[in-house]
Amino acid sequence: MWKEEDNMLKASIEFDDFVEAFGFMSRVAIIAEKMEHHPNWSNVYNKVNIELTTHDAGNTITEKDRKLAKAIEDLLN
Numbered sequence: 001m002w003k004e005e006d007n008m009l010k011a012s013i014e015f016d017d018f019v020e021a022f023g024f025m026s027r028v029a030i031i032a033e034k035m036e037h038h039p040n041w042s043n044v045y046n047k048v049n050i051e052l053t054t055h056d057a058g059n060t061i062t063e064k065d066r067k068l069a070k071a072i073e074d075l076l077n
Helices: 020-034 063-076
Strands: 003-005 008-016 039-045 047-052
Touching: 008 039, 008 063, 020 039, 020 047, 020 063
Parallel strands: none
Antiparallel strands: 003 008, 008 047, 039 047
């Protein structure tokens, strides 16, 4: 699901409709806030694009990104 590119973990996820995509984003937002690590992301209709990188570490992939990526994957399973 995740690919490493430009010092980021990136994923593009497609849902059945906007409501499902937005509901997913709401669940991710709660997790991200608890982890104090927030994604760069966008949503157009049923697609959610996510980019994870750690700005405090010089915009590179860290364990924080990998943990959030795993938590996001767990929501989809």
